[in-house]
Amino acid sequence: MTEILSPLPGTFYHKAAPDKPPFKTQGDAVAVGDVIGLIEVMKSFIDVQADAAGKFVRYVANNEAAVMAGDPLAEVA
Amino acid sequence: MAFSRLLIANRGEIAVRIQRAARELGLTTIQVHSAADAESLAVKMADVAIGIGPPPAAKSYLDVGAILRAAAETGAQAIHPGYGFLSENADFAEAVEAAGLVFVGPRPETIRTMGDKAAARAAAQQADVPVVPGSDGRVETLAHARIAAAEIGYPVMIKAAAGGGGRGIRVVESAQGLEGAFDQASAEAKAAFGDGGLYLEKFIARARHIEVQILGDGRDAIHCYERECSLQRRRQKVWEEAPSPALSPQARETLCASAVALAKSVGYRGAGTLEYLFDDATGEFYFIEMNTRIQVEHPVTEMVCGVDLVREMLRIAQGAPLAYKQSDIRLRGAAIEARINAENPALNFRPSPGKVTNYSPPGGPGVRFDTLLHSGCAISPFYDSLIGKLIVWDETRELALARMRRALGELVVEGIDTTAPMHQTLAADEAVGRGAFHTRWLEDWLTARAAS
Structure with missing residues (x-):
């Protein structure tokens, strides 16, 4: 099991837009560099990219959660 | 209309700037703040500080009800909205007036008219101000x-x-x-x-962004010359100048006179800015929109005209007539503003919130640093990345560029990344030295540098 950590403090989003599906759901294949979420910081949106490959397990941080740099966001197995 | 207790409905460097003008006028300053800004410089400087909600702006600086409750609780008599947030929200201006307070800015109906692109274009055309030529309405066939x-x-x-x-x-x-x-x-x-x-x-391929500063008291209006803000990234200004290096004296007079005509035609009250596209190839200019508030880059105008725009806004809001005739406004020298953002220009401008471990501002002749920074402060992830504006003035543009390089060399901000290194390179760039740029120049320049 690998945790994907937040690169920055900010607000975490599972989706590219409120009416879009989440970037990943359980069982999805994850490749290194895949976007799994967004961090809103200083009115900018930064892609959160997977730094490990495998199968997507779950989001650890809730959609729209306030996160700190280094907080776990999602799990990949 | 006289008031002595001013509430500042904003944060960051502009809240500090407004407090400075207010204090010089003998006003009591009331600073609203979110939970994230409780230790901010604006809060430390204020006579009175009052919390209005949690960090997200929608629940604090954009919450009209919370701001009006804070105003009532602290006995505020006037509200300055700064820029961004509620500054161009006509409903907010109306609510402030309905609560019996003075809104430091234009009348709500002016904000509403000039905030609507089609209505603003129509107002400009009525005042004989050139707009981008286009078909009047749809072309059906x-x-x-x-x-x-x-x-x-x-x-x-x-x-x-x-x-x-x-x-x-x-x-x-x-x-x-x-x-x-x-x-x-x-x-x-x-x-x-x-x-x-x-x-x-x-279609204007290579346009410059040039804007004219206006002051009005509801009866008369004057201009304080123009600013050029062509250096932009993602439509955000990063470097501004006054005057524009591209205008002849004749073009300058024509442009500024058109802005005064439009301001007078709507009975403008307060400080405002008319934005234009300027076509280098033809020397034509076209009105695009009006901002009915103080702007981030107002200090370059203050430096070349010797007018305190924020103080004038407050005086006008107190009912005073314009303190200046047009002939009092003289353009002297050149001023440049570099926006210092908490971003890493080497990493595609990645935001860089965090704790500032060491800070030392630049100083000396002709240097002004408007900032929210103080020793040990934390830069919040919740708001935009502007942490300071380095403004320099000198007798000529060439001297101002040298002064900018010198002042940038003195600025110390440690613990976070800033855009200061990009400005140091820009201030030494040959094309910038010639003033040879347009609104897409900076993005091309950044792309070329990233590739090399």
Whole structure:
């Protein structure tokens, strides 16, 4: 099991837009560099990219959660 | 209209700036703040500070009810909205007045009119201010488009009437290309918006962004000359100057006179800015929009005109007439502002919130640093990345560039990344030295540097 950590403090989003599906759901294949979420910081949106490959397990941080740099966001197995 | 207790409905460097002007006028300053800003410089400086909600702006600085409750609780008599947040919200201005307080800015109906692009364009045309030439309304047929394009002059831009987001837009270089582009744009507009209606606008390939500062008291209006803000990234200004290095004295007078005409025609009250596109190739300028508030880059105007714009806003809001006649406003020297953002220019401007471990401002002759920084402060992830504005003035633009390089060398901000290194490179750049730029120049320059 690998945790994907937040690169920055900010607000975490599972989706590219409120009416879009989440970037990943359980069982999805994850490749290194895949976007799994967004961090809103200083009115900018930064892609959160997977730094490990495998199968997507779950989001650890809730959609729209306030996160700190280094907080776990999602799990990949 | 007289007031002695001013509430500042904003944060960061502009809250500090407004407090300075207010204090010089003997006003008591009341600073509202979110939970994230409880230790901010603006809060430390204020006579009275009051919390209005949690960190997200929607629950604090944009919460009209919370701000009006804070005003009532602290006995505020006037509200300065700064820039951004609620500064151009006509409903907020109306609510402030309905609560019996003074809104430091234009009348709500002026904000409403000038905030609507079509209404602002109509107001400009009525005041004989040039707007970007375009078809008046929709062009229904290819034949109609041919006539309109010939009148406007090629190149023209075909845009979807119902549009947005760049869809349905085609640039047409000459009459030969019009038919194909018209059909494509119409089909694309129909697919995207369910409405194939089109209109035409003149395409200006290399425009400069030039804007005119206006002051009005509701009866009379004057200009404080222009600023050039062509250096932009993602439509955000990063470097501003006064005066523009591109205008002849004659062009400057014509441009500024047009802005005064528009301000007078709407009985403008307060500080405002009219934004124009300036076409280097033809020397033509076109009104694009008006901002009915103080702007981030107002200090470059203050430096070359010797006018305190924020103090004037407060005096006008207190009911005083304009303190200056047009002939009192003299342009002297050149001023440049570099926006210092908490971003890493080497990492595609990645935001860099965090704790500032060491801070030392630049100083000396002709240097001004408007900032929210203080020793040990934390830069919040919740708000925009502007942490300071380094403004320099000198007798000539060349001297001001040398002073900018010197002042940037003195600025120390440690613990976070800032855009200061990019400004140091820009201030030494040959094209910047010649003032040879347009609104897409900086993005091209950044792309070229990233590739090399």
